[in-house]
Amino acid sequence: xxxxxxxxxxxxxxxxxxxxxxxxxxxxxxxxxxxxxxxxxxxxxxxxxxxxxxxxxxxxxxxxxxxxxxxxxxxxxxxxxxxxxxxxxxxxxxxxxxxxxxxxxxxxxxxxxxxxxxxxxxxxxxxxxxxxxxxxxxxxxxxxxxxxxxxxxxxxxxxxxxxxxxxxxxxxxxxxxxxxxxxxxxxxxxxxxxxxxxxxxxxxxxxxxxxxxxxxxxxxxxxxxxxxxxxxxxxxxxxxxxxxxxxxxxxxxxxxxxxxxxxxxxxx
Amino acid sequence: xxxxxxxxxxxxxxxxxxxxxxxxxxxxxxxxxxxxxxxxxxxxxxxxxxxxxxxxxxxxxxxxxxxxxxxxxxxxxxxxxxxxxxxxxxxxxxxxxxxxxxxxxxxxxxxxxxxxxxxxxxxxxxxxxxxxxxxxxxxxxxxxxxxxxxxxxxxxxxxxxxxxxxxxxxxxxxxxxxxxxxxxxxxxxxxxxxxxxxxxxxxxxxxxxxxxxxxxxxxxxxxxxxxxxxxxxxxxxxxxxxxxxxxxxxxxxxxxxxxxxxxxxxxxxxxxxxxxxxxxxxxxxxxxxxxxxxxxxxxxxxxxxxxxxxxxxxxxxxxxxxxxxxxxxxxxxxxxxxxxxxxxxxxxxxxxxxxxxxxx
Numbered sequence: 100x101x102x103x104x105x106x107x108x109x110x111x112x113x114x115x116x117x118x119x120x121x122x123x124x125x126x127x128x129x130x131x132x133x134x135x136x137x138x139x140x141x142x143x144x145x146x147x148x149x150x151x152x153x154x155x156x157x158x159x160x161x162x163x164x165x166x167x168x169x170x171x172x173x174x175x176x177x178x179x180x181x182x183x184x185x186x187x188x189x190x191x192x193x194x195x196x197x198x199x200x201x202x203x204x205x206x207x208x209x210x211x212x213x214x215x216x217x218x219x220x221x222x223x224x225x226x227x228x229x230x231x232x233x234x235x236x237x238x239x240x241x242x243x244x245x246x247x248x249x250x251x252x253x254x255x256x257x258x259x260x261x262x263x264x265x266x267x268x269x270x271x272x273x274x275x276x277x278x279x280x281x282x283x284x285x286x287x288x289x290x291x292x293x294x295x296x297x298x299x300x301x302x303x304x305x306x307x308x309x310x311x312x313x314x315x316x317x318x319x320x321x322x323x324x325x326x327x328x329x330x331x332x333x334x335x336x337x338x339x340x341x342x343x344x345x346x347x348x349x350x351x352x353x354x355x356x357x358x359x360x361x362x363x364x365x366x367x
Numbered sequence: 368x369x370x371x372x373x374x375x376x377x378x379x380x381x382x383x384x385x386x387x388x389x390x391x392x393x394x395x396x397x398x399x400x401x402x403x404x405x406x407x408x409x410x411x412x413x414x415x416x417x418x419x420x421x422x423x424x425x426x427x428x429x430x431x432x433x434x435x436x437x438x439x440x441x442x443x444x445x446x447x448x449x450x451x452x453x454x455x456x457x458x459x460x461x462x463x464x465x466x467x468x469x470x471x472x473x474x475x476x477x478x479x480x481x482x483x484x485x486x487x488x489x490x491x492x493x494x495x496x497x498x499x500x501x502x503x504x505x506x507x508x509x510x511x512x513x514x515x516x517x518x519x520x521x522x523x524x525x526x527x528x529x530x531x532x533x534x535x536x537x538x539x540x541x542x543x544x545x546x547x548x549x550x551x552x553x554x555x556x557x558x559x560x561x562x563x564x565x566x567x568x569x570x571x572x573x574x575x576x577x578x579x580x581x582x583x584x585x586x587x588x589x590x591x592x593x594x595x596x597x598x599x600x601x602x603x604x605x606x607x608x609x610x611x612x613x614x615x616x617x618x619x620x621x622x623x624x625x626x627x628x629x630x631x632x633x634x635x636x637x638x639x640x641x642x643x644x645x646x647x648x649x650x651x652x653x654x655x656x657x658x659x660x661x662x663x664x665x666x667x668x669x670x671x672x673x674x675x676x677x678x679x680x681x682x683x684x685x686x687x688x689x690x691x692x693x694x695x696x697x698x699x700x701x702x703x704x705x706x707x708x709x710x711x712x713x714x715x716x717x718x719x720x721x722x723x724x725x726x727x
Contacts, residue, residue, distance in 0.1 A: 266466075266468070268464060268466055268468040269468060269470060271435055271455075271464075271468065272462070272464060272468035272469075272470070273470075273481070273485075274434075274435075274454065274455040274456050275433060275434075275435075275455050275456075275460075275461055275462045275530075276456075276461065276481050276482035276485055276529065276530075276533065277456045277457075277482050277485040277486050277533065278456055278481075278485045279456055279485075282485055283456075286481070286485075287470060290472045291470075291471070291472055
């Protein structure tokens, strides 16, 4: 073998063992969860034969239906709002020259990735409670706003990556061909950016869908989302119904992530 | 205001009138001057070529005319109107980009119709214009393809059609042929010339290829280091270059140093050449084209030794060493009389009337 060969991590001792261990740690609990969602018995850890009964129970549970609808409404709104803001932020940070305070802007946009979530959750709780008092409004708007805010960096990153990979000569050519800046964005930049925007929106959707901490703090009474409903169930009797809901969420996430990979790979 | 300028801008035969245009990038110690102080008037319906090595400022000047750059100093007028600070989308000027910059998400027809659509032309009129322009570049059959499904030469034609469709007053071409292979490039050269004659649109063509410039242009502007050195017809530029740079850049040239002596020039070998002095005195440089040097077996005015012989098909290039150590390159038709080999002593005759005398 060529001794000057580049460093290859697979040749290190124990590589295979560590890799297998890591995979087991990551996936064994999930596999268990999925298996027990098909449990015919009433326990989350004692097998009682194969059955789809817990899926039926979950589907017929009004609280679950309610929480699912709420989760989806919030996730859709949050991904639309955060993707719009993220697209504007990405354009603002890539389609102009270097400017003073550019790093500061990056920090502000990516703030939700850095500030501990519990801190954001507590501050939102306090902030929104005074807004609630002042306005009297206590609808889903608070949850949508909160979700939109922490989804922005997740939507921003794929959009920015796509923009950075896009040649500005397209916009130059559009301007040369009488396109005003808005027309240039509408007919050239946006269509070319679309895969990035869709990827960003899907990522934001997933992030919103499984959020617990901020939702738990911000929600008013009776505003459970699917994850907070499940958290609530833990305090009572734990049945494989939670497994069934989790598995359904997992399936949805995998579906969206697969689409995400397709959309981002299809670029060019 | 300078009254002469007023008169100048009323001249309706001028398409692009750049006055004292300068472009400096950066500021302070790191400032780079891309364009010095360039003034140029390009006539309507002209095929004008900006020629120069890379980094000479020709593309910067083009981008200033297109509106992608704002000159640091000076003004640019288009048909008498000051457009120096107009955004690109308000200028009736279109560009064929070096990289083509075709919109990958639009079909050939949509690419070609883009400019007209942005101008608010009705869909029916856009369709008509697209059909007409695609016929002009012989791409009717490819209207529904995407750019990436076309060959390089076809993409080039689409870029051309897209820029021509809105019928601009001036078409700017930024080294559009540089990505094509030799054969295709030759084809496109005559194609461009044909299109320019047919449409009557003013073409401003940027290239570093002197042959391209000579064969296509009505006039050429030779640029170097951000300055415009000479503007003239291909004939003027080739036969009467203003300085050594132009002479050297346009075609192959021999340079011989000499001294003016009694109406003639004495070169390093001690021989006197009866060239047209053009009012020059003192130390001069003679610019001699290889085809103006003839080689004979018999004695001639100057004698030399063949140092190198290169057969190039129709022509043969001889590098001849002269007695003072300088060299002359002669281009001789391969079928003329005898061929010489390296080491032969030959006589060299220079067509003195064609020699350019430059200040040393």
